[in-house]
Amino acid sequence: MREKTLIAPSVLASDFSRLGDEVEAVDRAGADWIHLDVMDGHFVPNIPFGPPVIKAIRNRTAKVFDCHLMIAPADPYLAAFADAGCDIITVHAEAGPHLDRSLQAIRALGRKAGVSLNPSTPENVIEYVLDRLDLVLLMTVNPGFGGQAFIPSVVEKVRRVKAMIGTRPIRVEIDGGVTAETAPQLAAAGADVLVAGSAVFRGDGVDAYRKNIEAIRTAADLAVGRIV
Ligand code: DX5
Numbered sequence: 587m588r589e590k591t592l593i594a595p596s597v598l599a600s601d602f603s604r605l606g607d608e609v610e611a612v613d614r615a616g617a618d619w620i621h622l623d624v625m626d627g628h629f630v631p632n633i634p635f636g637p638p639v640i641k642a643i644r645n646r647t648a649k650v651f652d653c654h655l656m657i658a659p660a661d662p663y664l665a666a667f668a669d670a671g672c673d674i675i676t677v678h679a680e681a682g683p684h685l686d687r688s689l690q691a692i693r694a695l696g697r698k699a700g701v702s703l704n705p706s707t708p709e710n711v712i713e714y715v716l717d718r719l720d721l722v723l724l725m726t727v728n729p730g731f732g733g734q735a736f737i738p739s740v741v742e743k744v745r746r747v748k749a750m751i752g753t754r755p756i757r758v759e760i761d762g763g764v765t766a767e768t769a770p771q772l773a774a775a776g777a778d779v780l781v782a783g784s785a786v787f788r789g790d791g792v793d794a795y796r797k798n799i800e801a802i803r804t805a806a807d808l809a810v811g812r813i814v
């Protein structure tokens with residue numbers, strides 16, 4: 587039996603004027619990881635926050651900081667994100683010509699290494715770096731913004747990536763348009779971790795966030811017959 591589906595709330599959908607409190611609230615609400623969406627206004631058309639802000643909220647939770655870099659180039663900034671307290675650092679395969687080098691650099695910093703693929707990127711780009719990976723993050727929206735519609739064709743890619751991974755200890759994480767409605771097909775296809783922004787930061791405070799997180803996790807776990 588697989589472990590329960592991990593839920594990684596994306597703080598992109600939180601109230602930035604109270605970011606530290608929001609992180610603490612989703613921690614208390616049962617978040618497994620805290621998903622941090624870093625953008626550069628170049629690789630994607632948005633610029634929410636960077637390493638100093640991540641560093642400032644690091645002491646508000648002991649949960650895993652799951653850092654999703656939507657920046658190009660990424661390599662010059664990897665050390666800054668490691669220093670800021672990110673536990674997992676994920677780069678986009680499309681963001682640079684030397685994915686293997688980026689993944690080596692992340693592990694050399696003592697962090698877990700992830701690769702993210704846009705919805706249109708075929709999964710074979712990770713074939714020769716599988717042994718350098720701790721995480722594959724499949725986008726189910728085009729990166730840049732929260733609250734977008736889920737792209738269902740990626741569900742098939744989840745299955746294929748799962749098959750490529752085989753028995754390697756690599757988690758498959760899904761990002762974009764995750765709700766209690768879309769979670770079951772993702773879990774059934776093999777997703778281990780679900781990122782959710784707008785579906786978690788809805789309503790006010792810990793109790794609402796807890797209900798939102800549990801609705802997604804329960805929907806996912808029921809779909810694969812896990813005890814919930
Ligand atoms: C999009 C980000 C996502 C985003 C998800 O570029 O990578 O993490 O916050 O937001 P929702 O869950 O609202 O689609």
Ligand code: ZN
Nearest residue numbers: 623654761781
């Ligand atoms: Zn993300």
